[in-house]
Amino acid sequence: MSENYSDAMLKQAVGTAHKEALKETAGENASYIPYLASVDSNLCGAAIVTADGRVFEAGDSRFEFAIESISKVFTLALVMDEVGAPAIRDKVGANPTGMPFNSVLALELAKGKPLSPLVNAGAIATASLVTGSDTEARWQRILDMQSAFAGRGISLSDEVNESEQTTNFHNRAIAWILYSAGTCYSDPLEALDIYTRQCSTLISAVDLATMGATLANHGVNPVTGKTVIKKENTQHILAEMMMEGLYTASGDFAYEVGLPGKSGVGGGILAVVPGKMAIAGFAPPLDPSGNSIRGQAAVRSVATQLNLNLFAQ
Template sequence: MIEKNLVQQAVSKAYADNKALTGGENASYIPYLASVPSDLFGVAVVTTGGEIFSAGDVKFEFAIESISKVFTMALAMEQIGTDAFRKKIGADPTGEAFNSVIALELHGDRPLSPLVNAGAIASTSLVAAKDKEDRYQQILGIQSAFAGRALTMSTEVNDSEQTTNFHNRAMAWLMQGAGAMYSEPMDAVEVYTRQCSTLITATDLAAMGATLASGGVNPLTGKRVVKAANVGPILAEMTMEGLYTASGDWAYTVGLPGKSGVGGGILAVVPGQMAIAAFSPPLDPVGNSVKAQAAVASVANTLGLSLFSRP
């Protein structure tokens, strides 16, 4: 394990080096996200031993957005197993934007990945529940278990998104026609939208990733959240599509399973060691935070954490 002082030095360096970085814009298609102060910036690391290292605005609560896809996927895998999940949802990059209808049409209106919107909506529909409220509470529950504290949904974020999610509704109906939805389609879209409206901090996000890094056990609470056998498939999905069409570049330059969200969060998982998280609202054209990407990459590269360049 890397020495504690080296981890904090890497986190502090990533924050200092990238605090003045410019470029990108807040997500504007969701009114709430457009209003978040664009100068907020925080970097956090949580290790598998439960140590926390941070710099900047790591206590500010932001919308989890697409990072929620990882934890709904984890819940569905717990319920039906990884093989069944892969057959129903997929494990391949789409090569298109995260909200692409073309990607669906090219593959018979069936999703390829749980980490783009179409596959994430299908994943949400796959969670076994007695009704949509039960489904949502299960998803919020596993998000909280990963974070190590009770998380809550922002009504303001949710209202902002529920009134602008027509594109997602259209994709759900396309998948319904192909037999790729597993609950009432509009109920699934509503729950998916709610799961994206959870508020988290950069430290929460690092703890969520550290739970995967430690084989499914939350290092802050000591509680098992998911089966150890499911962690590998989760990380594989993150590697394939975690940063959308930039996932290949991320693997090339950072070498860690990652996930982004249009709320400005970025997460990277170092199996057996730690998770690195960062938050900054302005996004690049792909939908990934400009500063958060740079900060997470800085920590990973400073500490030599790439999975693909170890002796």
């Protein structure tokens, strides 16, 4: 359990990880979303939150960045709690696509089934399963779930949302393909709208580590003490993260770090150590797969220092 790691050990680990991350100079900000291109590429933060609620951080750990695709994890948690893991597996899927996160080809080859809730097609399908009386009610449930995971009120950035909504033409095509295949379970443009909004909230590395620690703590937020999702669903969510959390680099991340992870093109990256802690990194420059280079370095450093690789236990 997390109490096996002293405060001094964890403080040193996150500090060292931040220093290691700063050595990485490669990568570029996401440019296809104007807001993301404008974020300072020199920002870099790291955080650890343990399953018993201790917080350790370094660098720009309180800077709020766009959650982007990391949001897929928490909408998945919301829907899985409501309809159950078997229904998610049946309607959306539980296998990596082996292709880019926004691939239309992957969707076509699977005859319209998204395969994974952590690629864009699967995330839109998952958003279409959120229940509510109207669009705003469904969106509020997603926002409330993000806030419950973070342990504080998470807000939509109008600037990010505007930037996303006016450039999401590729995702509009995906939504209509899903609908034509019977794998979008609401109006496709409504599903796309709330999916785009869920990607446009602002979080910090500390928020992200808290969200991950809630999964590490079997669905109970360790900072607030509140149960957020059913314990039995955390294992399925972590399995999805291990298989597809870093898109086409998911296998490399599993090979090197050995933890369930999730990235977003806003520069955030999360890794979860079941029963122990979560590690979050943030830096805008991305690798060709869309994953933060310095964020990966920070997470990898903590995992190595503390011997957290699940396959090395």
